Amino acid sequence: AQLDTLDIVVLVVLLLGTVAYFTKGTYWAVQKDPYASTLTNGLAKAGKSRNILERMDESGKNCVIFYGSQTGTAEDYASRLAKEGSSRFGLKTMTADLEEYDFDNLDQFPDDKVAFFVLATYGEGEPTDNAVEFYEFIQSADVSFSEKGGVEEKALGGLQYVAFGLGNNTYEHYNSMVRNVSKSLDKLGAKRIGDAGEGDDGAGTMEEDFLAWKEPMWSALASAMSLEEREAVYEPVFEVTEKPDMSPEEDAVYLGEPNKNHLEGTSKGPYNAHNPYIAPIAESKELFNDKTRNCLHMEIDISGSNLSYTTGDHIAVWPTNAGKEVDRFVNVLGLADKRHTVITVKGLDATAKVPFPSPTTYDTVLRYQLEICAPLSRQFVASLAQFAPNESLKAEITKAGGDKDYFQERVASMNYNIAQFLEAMGGGEKWSNIPFSLMVESLNKLQPRYYSISSSSLVQKNKISITAVVESLERPNAPHIVKGVTTNYLLALKQKQHGDPHPDPHGLDYAITGPRNKYDGIHVPVHVRHSNFKLPSDPSRPVIMIGPGTGVAPFRGFVQERAQQAENGENVGKTVLFFGCRKPSEDFMYEDEWKQYKEALGENFELVTAFSREGTQKIYVQHRLKERAEEVNKLLEQKAYFYVCGDAANMAREVSEVLANIISEQRGVPKQKAEEIVKGMRSSNQYQEDVW
Numbered sequence: 228a229q230l231d232t233l234d235i236v237v238l239v240v241l242l243l244g245t246v247a248y249f250t251k252g253t254y255w256a257v258q259k260d261p262y263a264s265t266l267t268n269g270l271a272k273a274g275k276s277r278n279i280l281e282r283m284d285e286s287g288k289n290c291v292i293f294y295g296s297q298t299g300t301a302e303d304y305a306s307r308l309a310k311e312g313s314s315r316f317g318l319k320t321m322t323a324d325l326e327e328y329d330f331d332n333l334d335q336f337p338d339d340k341v342a343f344f345v346l347a348t349y350g351e352g353e354p355t356d357n358a359v360e361f362y363e364f365i366q367s368a369d370v371s372f373s374e375k376g377g378v379e380e381k382a383l384g385g386l387q388y389v390a391f392g393l394g395n396n397t398y399e400h401y402n403s404m405v406r407n408v409s410k411s412l413d414k415l416g417a418k419r420i421g422d423a424g425e426g427d428d429g430a431g432t433m434e435e436d437f438l439a440w441k442e443p444m445w446s447a448l449a450s451a452m453s454l455e456e457r458e459a460v461y462e463p464v465f466e467v468t469e470k471p472d473m474s475p476e477e478d479a480v481y482l483g484e485p486n487k488n489h490l491e492g493t494s495k496g497p498y499n500a501h502n503p504y505i506a507p508i509a510e511s512k513e514l515f516n517d518k519t520r521n522c523l524h525m526e527i528d529i530s531g532s533n534l535s536y537t538t539g540d541h542i543a544v545w546p547t548n549a550g551k552e553v554d555r556f557v558n559v560l561g562l563a564d565k566r567h568t569v570i571t572v573k574g575l576d577a578t579a580k581v582p583f584p585s586p587t588t589y590d591t592v593l594r595y596q597l598e599i600c601a602p603l604s605r606q607f608v609a610s611l612a613q614f615a616p617n618e619s620l621k622a623e624i625t626k627a628g629g630d631k632d633y634f635q636e637r638v639a640s641m642n643y644n645i646a647q648f649l650e651a652m653g654g655g656e657k658w659s660n661i662p663f664s665l666m667v668e669s670l671n672k673l674q675p676r677y678y679s680i681s682s683s684s685l686v687q688k689n690k691i692s693i694t695a696v697v698e699s700l701e702r703p704n705a706p707h708i709v710k711g712v713t714t715n716y717l718l719a720l721k722q723k724q725h726g727d728p729h730p731d732p733h734g735l736d737y738a739i740t741g742p743r744n745k746y747d748g749i750h751v752p753v754h755v756r757h758s759n760f761k762l763p764s765d766p767s768r769p770v771i772m773i774g775p776g777t778g779v780a781p782f783r784g785f786v787q788e789r790a791q792q793a794e795n796g797e798n799v800g801k802t803v804l805f806f807g808c809r810k811p812s813e814d815f816m817y818e819d820e821w822k823q824y825k826e827a828l829g830e831n832f833e834l835v836t837a838f839s840r841e842g843t844q845k846i847y848v849q850h851r852l853k854e855r856a857e858e859v860n861k862l863l864e865q866k867a868y869f870y871v872c873g874d875a876a877n878m879a880r881e882v883s884e885v886l887a888n889i890i891s892e893q894r895g896v897p898k899q900k901a902e903e904i905v906k907g908m909r910s911s912n913q914y915q916e917d918v919w
């Protein structure tokens with residue numbers, strides 16, 4: 228007789244149960260998913276062990292700080308904790324990328340060691356790319372028991388841990404990574420030290436949440452591990468050595484090439500978050516330029532790269548810092564004369580991972596490797612005091628680092644980056660006492676920025692479109708206009724491509740042609756990140772898209788795709804796009820293109836516009852959505868997919884609320900029930916967000 232599905236399910240369950248029984252107590256964890264992340268693995272590649280306990284023993288560590296990081300902030304917090312644990316408490320610390328270790332021996336973790344977990348939550352409550360495997364592993368690990376001296380003990384009974392999460396309360400699954408991981412660890416018997424901290428980027432309090440959390444945590448850890456606090460001394464993690472006998476022209480010197488293959492001119496795929504493709508920019512233009520804002524449209528050519536994308540994916544752009552800011556940095560640190568001197572940067576112990584290749588030069592590190600334009604943390608400011616050029620500056624910096632309000636007034640509200648801060652505080656003094664290693668340890672690695680791909684892979688499989696507003700932030704009291712790193716770099720590339728006589732509208736002076744002129748001919752380093760933001764596989768299903776401003780980016784791709792499907796003779800369902808901007812005459816993106824798509828899609832395509840600065844009333848997409856309540860509800864009942872893209876802080880949350888109101892009114896159900904329906908739509912992917 229043939230087995231039906233139920234029989235197979237029953238057999239599999241029985242088999243798994245049997246395996247679990249015989250391995251009880253020793254095999255506490257599930258097998259790793261063999262199909263999980265295939266990202267290049269730094270450590271495995273370097274032939275180093277994925278066994279964390281072995282690594283700790285080899286290098287004499289008693290404290291590991293794991294990080295799950297997407298944009299570098301969690302990684303930065305991990306290194307700050309590592310430095311502080313070492314300088315204040317004499318802990319032997321190391322940081323560890325979750326992607327680079329296995330976790331099946333966490334049950335052997337001895338009780339004289341401690342593990343920290345610094346975990347960012349990404350998107351819809353998801354783990355960061357480097358934490359996917361760890362998260363799946365820990366979530367599905369068995370709560371099995373082992374016998375120790377006749378006493379039953381849970382698998383992770385020996386593990387003491389500390390946890391901090393980085394999240395954003397404007398998302399529904401606020402800090403779900405740290406919450407879920409702590410829950411799993413607790414269930415497995417691990418002992419948490421202090422509270423599981425939660426930093427909130429949505430409220431803009433991440434740094435202060437972190438600072439407030441870590442003091443009681445350190446006291447709890449000190450008492451749990453009998454540590455004694457001592458006066459903090461700067462202990463470098465990296466050693467920076469100048470090589471005056473080497474020339475920056477030598478082939479072995481990195482001048483901004485992201486890795487060895489790029490240096491040797493043998494760059495090859497797979498291209499990913501560790502290995503960008505230096506892509507030609509096929510075309511670039513401005514969608515609008517209303518004097519205060521520029522909006523770019525770019526076409527990135529990926530043919531021949533083996534990179535591929537599907538509609539709704541993200542492209543990551545690897546930026547370089549503005550020359551103007553690199554100059555400022557070398558000047559204020561007294562490095563101007565030797566900016567092109569060759570240096571090597573080495574970890575002082577085996578676990579310290581230098582975040583960029585060396586030998587290199589100061590100029591290269593500042594231009595291509597470190598986030599030198601970002602806002603400053605109070606802890607970083609405090610660490611600079613001991614290197615101040617004189618006693619009064621030392622007192623001033625100590626105050627700025629120690630006093631929350633004073634920091635806010637003198638530093639944060641001024642929008643300073645590190646060099647602007649030192650310049651402003653020092654009043655002409657050079658800060659040549661600051662060791663360069665401190666900068667390498669304290670500043671984040673320069674991160675690629677993501678853009679929602681605004682083209683359809685069905686229409687242009689080898690060209691990726693980007694739609695981006697150039698960041699330029701002015702604040703009333705701040706002496707500088709903050710110029711976004713990546714978008715101003717892209718703007719300069721566009722100007723150059725058009726042979727503009729003023730290639731650099733803001734005098735930012737980018738190294739457009741890249742290291743050794745390798746990016747000449749208008750190239751930009753990129754990779755693709757696949758996303759779950761996808762059109763329904765059945766094109767006849769209706770879709771509703773909410774995309775004000777640059778939030779329209781992926782929807783240009785969606786509409787382009789559906790127009791193509793219609794031209795191919797497929798049955799394409801209702802396609803409604805809510806778009807918002809200031810004024811039709813100012814910033815109406817892709818105005819002409821929508822008309823073309825309308826020709827292909829006919830009555831099935833509808834563009835609903837909301838203009839916020841046209842009349843006396845500010846009209847936003849949320850208002851238009853409300854006006855269309857009946858139609859929206861009808862489409863949802865026909866299983867329409869609902870998409871939101873753009874501003875996470877306000878718009879996305881308001882849209883979600885408006886939708887719940889619509890459902891409540893139109894279906895005559897209580898608000899709470901309607902909210903549950905929206906939740907259900909989210910978990911079944913009928914409601915998808917791509918917000919930032």
Ligand code: FAD
Nearest residue numbers: 601602642643676677678679695696711712713714780919
């Ligand atoms: P950054 O240099 O990163 O600065 C960004 C902001 O940080 C500044 O505007 C300012 O508010 C603040 N800031 C920086 N330095 C300081 C300082 N010293 N003091 C105070 N504040 C400071 N953007 C788009 O335009 N189009 C898209 O399609 C798009 N899609 C995205 C998709 C995803 C999944 C994500 C995560 C983001 C997306 N973004 C998109 C946003 C984009 O990734 C970038 O964040 C944006 O372009 C700004 O990058 P930048 O390097 O120019 O600015």
